[in-house]
Amino acid sequence: MADTETTTESVPEPAPDEATNSPAPSRRSLLGWGGAGLALGAAVAGGAVALARDGDDEAVPAGEAGAAVTFHGRHQAGIATAVQDRLHFAAFDVKTADRAEFVQLLKDWTKAAARMTAGHEVGEGAYGSLAEAPPDDTGEALGLKPSRLTLTIGFGPSLFEKFGLEDRRPEALVDLPKFPGDNLDKARSGGDLCIQACADDPQVAVHAIRNLARIGFGKVAIRWSQLGFGKTSSTTPDAQTPRNMMGFKDGTRNIAGTDAPRLTRHVWVDETDTDANSAWMTGGSYLVARRIRMNIETWDRTSLQEQEDVFGRDKGEGAPVGKAKERDEPFLKAMKPDAHVRLAHPDSNGGATILRRGYSFTDGTDGLGRLDAGLFFLAYQRDVRKGFIPVQRSLSEQNDALNEYIQHVGSAVFAIPPGVRDKGDWWGRALFAKSPEEA
């Protein structure tokens, strides 16, 4: 693969005034089909239409489902971005101990991610210039739109040990404690790093993870992965709150992707959070991922009253107990003491607030014919110790009524580095670059 200098020339970048909400061209129309000798230049000439300048602290419109989300910016896309319809999440183990080889992979990944999120193929595409070589791109996303694909990388605690970077590990990246009720499967937990792919078309998200895994062959291997088929949270203000697999709206009061003050307060790491060793995280965030299995069959045999008591909301409108509308301010004392909304509310947790971005999953059926379904919970926060941990401690130790119907079966935590600022930058550069000049 080429070095970053070449990257600068080969990744198409929209002019600022193109960053509007225009319909996106399809991958096919960008590329055309001139024959086997198709040059990369043709793809570059097509350009890319960007939807939302996600990296900046500006409003992020929900936009058209087929459009492209800008890859470069102060923050990574896929956090404050209006939640896309589908998810493919992969946790990787790093197989190489060679720092230079790993750095090259991060550069190659960055280049591929910039291309795919813009709606282009990886490298010279699925239909490259050499018939004798495997194509650079696996091809199943040809002809599909960019579909608001975002690719978000995260670094797990074990990565810092692997490359002798223990002193650069931020204090906020704690190992999660064991919570009461946890029943974690090691094969669905942890990981040296993660990539979250979100898109409005699942084939686009799956294609992205597959091609990144392929680029990483021999250097990283997928440890576990998760497909999500339905978003359970919205970061778009006033949008309809999606329903989870229990049929309820949850996360009504989620942080909106357009709410810069709340994002600054609860999601983005800033200079006041870091020291010299962790300064590389400025502009980043922390991600907690939990696979939460729902005991669907038990839940489905529970009365409506019990279901509503458990959540502290009515099922139809989603209004908090005693209120008329979903977005009415909850009156916590009207709820049962163990109601989910009451125990999860910031007022019950010293103000702890997280940005939720979870997806419903259904992975077929288990050996007993029960649906293996639930919530793949994804939460972004400025400090795990002030976000997920106090909330989950409250839910688990105070016996959230929901605990009878759910079980946490997978868990991971990742440091999400800041965005890739420009074409010369790459995922994790501030952490892995050897000298300040290089960074």
Next chain:
Amino acid sequence: MADTETTTESVPEPAPDEATNSPAPSRRSLLGWGGAGLALGAAVAGGAVALARDGDDEAVPAGEAGAAVTFHGRHQAGIATAVQDRLHFAAFDVKTADRAEFVQLLKDWTKAAARMTAGHEVGEGAYGSLAEAPPDDTGEALGLKPSRLTLTIGFGPSLFEKFGLEDRRPEALVDLPKFPGDNLDKARSGGDLCIQACADDPQVAVHAIRNLARIGFGKVAIRWSQLGFGKTSSTTPDAQTPRNMMGFKDGTRNIAGTDAPRLTRHVWVDETDTDANSAWMTGGSYLVARRIRMNIETWDRTSLQEQEDVFGRDKGEGAPVGKAKERDEPFLKAMKPDAHVRLAHPDSNGGATILRRGYSFTDGTDGLGRLDAGLFFLAYQRDVRKGFIPVQRSLSEQNDALNEYIQHVGSAVFAIPPGVRDKGDWWGRALFAKSPEEA
């Protein structure tokens, strides 16, 4: 549950002149939210907008993604219907030996299927009149559009034995032979019956299977299930052919849902195919389901030339070897003798033609970090002995070049009864009704 007479009154049915391509109302707008006392009558008053009169041998337009597909008709919907974006397929084992109990389940299922495909909730909904009772509907599809949901039932060979109906088993419903290279997992094969749920929104398809499984609790249990995230075949003439996980277009010459002569010739069972015992199948079809695992990682390291030789098409356009356009007539002799298109072509198999309706799947990764992905192949045909069997025999015995990269790991075959003709009819009535008058 109520008997079929009540069904007649409670299932809303569009007037014929409403069967147009109008935007569909959302489930929420159909129902409204008046409070806990919501009566079924309110849902009925809302009515349903039907998209395509699928059951008839008329043209079936692709239509608007959110609309409803008519449930009643001569044939079941979900076969000639323009292929929807997502699949949830479930095979069930029957747990009851009581024919009357099973017949009641078929009636209850039919009623629920008619309601869900029209965009309504099951029974009295997720927000029924009794807070003390579990809601009739699990609720996660509330507020979602009908999303062109179709529900298609099939009966497996073992069902006939279970209810002493061996003499009613059609000759065309053969047990599939073992093909060379088959590596079938029993836990992913067979089943007394199946339900195929297709929709443009996966949450709508998953909701439908979950609610049918719930209605069947104690009488049937899910044996295996499969989610499909991307269609791999189109039944819409001139639509872009979707790409499979190998990045290729396959099934270009699929039978169009609008091509009545080919449907009549290759898909629908008619009077000439049946005798007195199998007359109940007139208007039906036969379904073969195969889970085909792709060795994605091996394929991705194969040269473009080899990939194109394997399929007998070029990767970009999808044109047959030596031709310019995807839909050009293939010249089989120009292809390698073991090319997939050549061996699967009707001219190589005595004219055998099937209607393909398969979906790509990705079920995470296997224990070796490889993507557990491939094609969930679904093929409809008038007679399995003249459809899937000769084609698959040709592919497996003549060493289809694709066999190096794929493996069949699951298999099932089902008789698909004709459509539910009207509100008094139910799935499988002609097979299970005890007397001709009852049928």
